[in-house]
Amino acid sequence: MTEEQIPVPYCGDPPMTAARLVQRDPEGGFPALFADRRVFWSFNTRVAIRAACDLLGLQAGDEVLAPAYNCGSEVDPLINAGLAVRLYPVEKDLRADPAGIEPLITSRTRAIYVTHYFGMIQPELAALRVLCDRRGLRLIEDCALSLLSGANPAEGRTGDVAVFCFYKFVPVLQGGALVVNAPDLAAYTPFSQPAPRKTVAKTLVRAGLANVLGPARAQGIMRALRRPQPADAPDPADTDQLEDMPGHYYFDPALRGTRISAFAARPLQAFSVQGAIAARRANWQEYRDLLDGMADVRLLMPDLTPETCPLNMPVMVAGRDRVARALQARGISVTPWWAGFNRNLDWHGQTGAIALKDGVLSLPLHQFLGTAHLHHIVGQLRQVLSSA
Structure with a gap:
């Protein structure tokens, strides 16, 4: 159908169709959003988040400040990595407020995790970048809900790393991406295992x-x-x-390091x-x-x-x-x-x-x-x- x-x-989710395995968008489809960027394709976003922990050099016991308004699935890879996740407040305006986050930083804090909700880019993102630079912290940018937002869609250019999700926007089998922005981070392929x-x-x-x-x-x-x-x-x-x-x-450790499936990679085009x-x-x-x-x-x-x-x-x-x-x-x-x-x-x-x-x-x-x-x-x- x-x-x-x-x-x-019927007002449900659109079905996956076999035709999309051979169809091609003239402009390159969704992969074209990441042209000329250091991008690695993961089985899903949680796998990308878990890989980001290793790429950023975060160690067991390090602290990450994450938004209290969360799904829970996106922070579980951080917990799987042995990190201490401390929540910062998010109210009904959905803002990640640097003024409310900075007092929570301790000597153990190594990163701040920021989420763009429902497609809305966080208005204080630049200020969060300044805060992280001033305090020597990494910034993890969660763009799973904002893939198509921004002056240039698939923004995610402010964090040291950014993660994305595809199945929320198009009917494909899972599919995520890890984009590396910080020039000091290694560019090795973190997803060597098959889907x-x-x-x-x-x-x-x-x-x-x-x-x-x-x-x-x-x-x-x-x-x-x-x-x-x-x-x-x-x-x-x-x-x-x-x-x-x-x-x-909850994060499945068996998925760690798994790459995107062909049933997501091809239809994305x-x-x-x-x-x-x-x-x-x-x-x-x-x-x-x-x-x-x-x-x-x-x-x-x-x-x-x-x-x-x-x-x-x-x-x-x-x-x-x-x-x-x-x-x-x-x-x-x-x-x-x-x-x-x-x-x-x-x-x-x-x-x-x-x-x-x-x-x-x-x-x-x-x-x-x-x-x-x-x-x-x-x-x-x-x-x-x-x-x-």
Whole structure:
């Protein structure tokens, strides 16, 4: 089933198709974003983050300051490397504030980890670079959610290293990248192991189901095989009772050093970068108009700068997990964004980030959705909220 054949009621993720193994975008597709840069292609972003720890010379016991608003999966490779991860606060404005980060630096601190959320480039990124240079720290730039943002898409030029993710933006089998910016860092290839065969095979089976049965039916089958979603999270004030993040979010040491699969590397050449940016920005604007003034919905990113390519449409809603389950049951691939907490982190005092992790609902706006899909999604959201 092609994107054009997806019926309007289905508002899920676009399927992988075999045709993309041979298709080529005239402008080079996504790999062209990294022309003339020191880039290494990893099986996924977590593998790239783990390799970055070694490349930066970080040692067990070294401290890394990371944002409290995190998925948990991106910091787990740091923990796997033996690093002490200390959280810095992130509130609902999503800013990594140098003034709030600097007092947390200790004699053990060796790096600062910064995340660009939902496609929005951190406004204080230059100031963070200055802070790191002044204090002799490395800067790790997480561009997994901002691949297509910036004056030159695939920015990630400020950190000593930057990591990227592809499957969040196009339907490919995993795929990540590690870009090395600091001239003093070695340029050896950190991904010498082949992509894991079992993981590749499982993903291809899921893709085959989507193509044979249709995306909606395949999604229903896969959801039925998963464990049930947890109920709404406990009181954010009680950090000892926070729900653990899904088990597959934790870093698998067996993946360390694995390179990108051919089922990601080749299809990446088939997708139009500019087409994706234009469609995502147009879908965001459509959502903005449809959600304007809707009761019980707060836009987490109320404005879109000219250089922002949104990953999704994040909104804050009460009873987020209930709303997500209800919409998923109606065939809409919303996500209770970053639900669950990495059990190896100290969450005490991070009330702002906890509120975000418990309240953000991600609405899909990828380039394979059209206006009719967005109207359907918002209509269903309105119904679910009114039935609370």
